Amino acid sequence: MTAYLVAILTSVGFYVVLALALNLQWGLTGMLNFGLAGFYALGAYASAITTELGGMPFLAGFAMAIVVGTLAGLAVAGLSARLVGDFLAIATLGFAEIVRFLALNEDWLTRGPRGFPIETRPIPEGLSREASAWAYLGLVALLVVVAFVIVERIRTAPMGRVLRAIREDELVPAALGKDVFRFKLKAFALGAALAAAAGSLYAHWVQNISPDHFTTALAIGVWMSLIVGGTGNNRGVLVGATLVMVILEGSRFLTGVVPGLDAERLSALRIALIGVLIIVTVRFRPEGLLPEPRIRLETPAKGA
């Protein structure tokens, strides 16, 4: 049971990092990214290729994932950030599909649909099964903390104010002298880098990745985390991601408890539960469980 909980918490961790990345891009800046899974996959494969084919240590793979993720983010945003809302959404969705099809078809590099086995591990050799599970959880927790601090610091800094202004109406910051395009590039690329970093750690945790780990369904789960938890609120995103994951995973235990529920029905029920959660949220609490916090700017006392 403990082993199971540790595994669940670890996968919640990946979700949270992805949700924080999306919160930076969409929650703060208002850039639709339906291709989050693409950046996650890119990080996973970049890392796996570096360590397995390149024979480099985990940290090199992790760094490579961040570099590739940043560059891909810059490219996607640079080519499409001038596009408004829906068009950016389509461009990012297209990007994720391109990544998935490349991973599927470029066997020589990605091992294709059979899956890419990954031997390199970020933790010391010779740990017991249980100890290494805990070590992975520790690493994911570390990544969550780093991602949280980054996105939260941006949110509360003058940079975050510009990003939120862009989200509200990008013509206004432009008329006030802010280079909207550059801000969007930075926010998008940093979000992409975070997603890729999560992808790298994920790859070395599951130790076998294939394109069907990085479907749009995964990205939709992350979107749900934002909607339920509270778009624009990093704590809310944490709560939302945990809640969505608990429902996805926890509903597993309903078989045997609820009569007539088999595995197939269960997977359908799981999606239905998430759907209900979204509808209830949007109907009764459209800002999510934790709404975007209001920032109070007080004039400092004289002489302070």
Added chain:
Amino acid sequence: MTPAPGPALEARGLGKRFGGVVAVDGASLSVGRGEILGLIGPNGAGKSTLFDLLSGVQRADRGQVLLFGEDVTALPAHARARRGLTRTFQLARELDRLTVIENLVLAAPDQPGEALWRALVRPAAVARAERAAIARAGELLETVGLADKRHEPARALSGGQKKLLELARCLITGAPLILLDEVGAGVAPALLDHLTDTIARIRREHDRTLMVIEHNMGLIGRLCDRVVVMAGGKPIADGDFDAVCADPRVVESYLGLAA
């Protein structure tokens, strides 16, 4: 801004068409330093499009824009704002979910905390600049009379208050040249006088050059040193308020319609 001779802003033969519609048709005009220039004309005369071309929100098909003598025709809006031209919009564009004071502090120029690494590392300069911007924004809220709305989200303001907020937002940028698009539209009569006084005071105390689009002739008459009348995408008359109002072409194309 170092005082230099020549106009603050100059348009030379600006043109813009949307499909088959010619919105601005070879418009030329200039705004002198320290002047308040009124821009009036019937709906569809091309006033707001001209503002878009001057401020860089839209690219002109032809013609040139000179800002303090520099050709800025190829520059986007944010680069023109940095060079001293900012604006408001016909329909108030307040940033809904930002508080009133955040709307202002946002517009403070050269905030070090807008750079990514400084946002993360937060050197002392970030907090210092932020404190200065907040203090300045607080003063401007007093100036325009929105101090008690400080922490309200901007969407909670009335139409007139939103116009005042936009005005204050332009002031904090420090831009010497401000374009105000339909500054009195949707403003309650009681607030209109306050708005007009505020604009007049801004020119006096803050030494700004203003260009104002407005349909309220009382406001234009009280405020403007000079008035340009547009019709059919180009200026048809240019002079002081009384002379322009007496111009038969103006009466025919604009004022006559209103009577």
